[in-house]
Amino acid sequence: MSVSKAEIGRRMRRFTETCRASGLKLTHQRMEVFRELAGTEDHPDAETIYKSVSRRVPAISRDTVYRTLATLEEEGLVRKAEILANRGRYDANMDRHHHFVCTECGLVRDFYSEALDELPIPKSIGTLGRVESTHVQLRGICSSCARGKR
Ligand SMILES: [Zn+2]
Numbered sequence: 001m002s003v004s005k006a007e008i009g010r011r012m013r014r015f016t017e018t019c020r021a022s023g024l025k026l027t028h029q030r031m032e033v034f035r036e037l038a039g040t041e042d043h044p045d046a047e048t049i050y051k052s053v054s055r056r057v058p059a060i061s062r063d064t065v066y067r068t069l070a071t072l073e074e075e076g077l078v079r080k081a082e083i084l085a086n087r088g089r090y091d092a093n094m095d096r097h098h099h100f101v102c103t104e105c106g107l108v109r110d111f112y113s114e115a116l117d118e119l120p121i122p123k124s125i126g127t128l129g130r131v132e133s134t135h136v137q138l139r140g141i142c143s144s145c146a147r148g149k150r
């Protein structure tokens with residue numbers, strides 16, 4: 001599934017502004033890696049990002065893509081979507097959102113919910129540590145997997 005042109009534009013603007021503000025050089029390769037991630041809702045892993053970027057930028061190496069993702073993560077420009085325990089998947093949507101995960105095919109989609117944003121945090125968490133962010137993950141069977149089953 002692809003992200004709207006307007007949203008990609010917004011993500012790219014935020015990306016370039018943040019790079020400028022933090023003094024991170026806007027190299028062609030960084031732009032291309034981020035553009036790839038900004039244009040998809042798939043929350044791809046590094047290997048998938050590498051494969052798609054190298055279709056457009058054949059000269060780019062796997063190592064560069066992996067290092068670029070790590071750098072962008074350090075700078076807060078992308079984040080790891082802790083979705084499927086065994087795969088590091090990336091997310092360029094830095095707005096507050098939640099995830100729907102298909103346990104059958106691994107599809108991941110963003111969704112927004114003010115009600116979930118405001119879920120009360122149990123007091124008992126205080127004994128475990130300080131909460132810095134929350135997100136809700138709904139797991140289930142996506143509609144195309146459900147169709148395939150019938
Ligand atoms: Zn599915």
Ligand SMILES: [Zn+2]
Binds near residue numbers: 091093098109110
């Ligand atoms: Zn997401």
